[in-house]
Amino acid sequence: RKEVEQDPGPFNVPEGATVAFNCTYSNSASQSFFWYRQDCRKEPKLLMSVYSSGNEDGRFTAQLNRASQYISLLIRDSKLSDSATYLCVVNVPWAGGSYIPTFGRGTSLIVHP
Amino acid sequence: NAGVTQTPKFQVLKTGQSMTLQCAQDMNHNSMYWYRQDPGMGLRLIYYSASEGTTDKGEVPNGYNVSRLNKREFSLRLESAAPSQTSVYFCASSDRRGANGDTQYFGPGTRLTVL
Numbered sequence: 001r002k003e004v005e006q007d008p009g010p011f012n013v014p015e016g017a018t019v020a021f022n023c024t025y026s027n028s029a030s031q032s033f034f035w036y037r038q039d040c041r042k043e044p045k046l047l048m049s050v051y052s053s054g055n056e057d058g059r060f061t062a063q064l065n066r067a068s069q070y071i072s073l074l075i076r077d078s079k080l081s082d083s084a085t086y087l088c089v090v091n092v093p094w095a096g097g098s099y100i101p102t103f104g105r106g107t108s109l110i111v112h113p
Numbered sequence: 114n115a116g117v118t119q120t121p122k123f124q125v126l127k128t129g130q131s132m133t134l135q136c137a138q139d140m141n142h143n144s145m146y147w148y149r150q151d152p153g154m155g156l157r158l159i160y161y162s163a164s165e166g167t168t169d170k171g172e173v174p175n176g177y178n179v180s181r182l183n184k185r186e187f188s189l190r191l192e193s194a195a196p197s198q199t200s201v202y203f204c205a206s207s208d209r210r211g212a213n214g215d216t217q218y219f220g221p222g223t224r225l226t227v228l
Contacts, residue, residue, distance in 0.1 A: 008153070034216070043203055043219035044156070087155065098163065100171060101146070101217060105155035 003027060004090050006104035013111055017078045021107045023088030024070045031099060032091040033064055033071045037084045038106065044087055047073075078111045085109070115139055117220035119204050125226045126194045134189040134223050136204030144207045145187035146171075146217065147179060149200040156203065162187055194227045201225070 005024045013019050025033075033050035048055065050062040050071050061074040071090075075082055088104035117138045126132055138145065143164050148156040158171030162181040176198060178190045187206075191198060202223045207215040 032215075043221055044217075045219070046216045049216070095169065098169070100158055100161065102158070102172075103148075103156040105153060 002105070003092050003102045004088055004104040006088050006107050008105055008107060010108035010110050013078055013109070015078055015080060015111055015113055018074065018076050019078060019109065021073045021086055022070050023072070023104050025090045025092070026069070027092050028069060030090045030092045034089040035062055035073050036087040036089055038087055039084050047086070080111050080113065083109055083111045117204055117206055117218050119220035119223050121223060122221065123224045125228065127228050128195060130194050131190070131192050132194065134202055135186070136188065136220055137186045138206040138218070139185065140206060140208070140218065141184070142206035142208050143184070144209065144215070145181065146205040147177075147187070147189045148203045148205065149173065150203060151200050159189065196227045199225060199227045
């Protein structure tokens with residue numbers, strides 16, 4: 001079982017819709033959580049970090065639920081330009097007391113006119 | 114300020130050939146990473162370097178070696194390429210040592226095909 005799980009989608013939504021993605025992680029000792037965005041055949045770029053209290057950046061809201069071990073991303077008023085793959089990243093415990101970034105497989109979003 | 118650069122952008126190898134993928138960052142970051150991305154698999158960490166002078170194995174290190182040449186450069190070497198190593202390779206860097214809680218900045222990727 002992969003450490004970080006995401007529904008691959010695709011989520012196919014009309015412009016203006018609200019869409020939500022979830023990501024679950026298996027190790028309760030994980031620290032630091034992020035959402036990255038990846039456009040087709042491009043490198044991933046940070047969308048937002050996820051804080052325990054939840055955080056918002058314009059149309060994007062991220063939340064962390066440590067008890068249930070998942071993070072979520074909500075996109076309001078979807079734009080065509082939001083079409084991309086959204087990657088969940090969790091820092092999981094690794095050897096020697098370190099943590100390594102572990103990526104989910106990504107969720108594909110397609111916003112249509 | 115170029116961020117993270119990778120060379121080459123594309124490469125085709127024959128089984129058994131060797132090659133080195135180069136990565137450099139100009140942000141004075143401490144940590145650097147090598148990932149591979151395969152369809153349906155997401156990004157998987159091959160090796161990382163939490164600080165200059167250290168390297169550690171990630172999830173999928175077999176068949177690869179790395180060198181942290183200095184603070185700026187982190188190279189990935191395939192000694193004897195196999196078709197299973199056909200993938201897109203991304204290098205990344207982040208500011209903090211060990212990178213816990215830190216944003217990663219990615220290079221544009223190297224598309225490698227092994228025949």
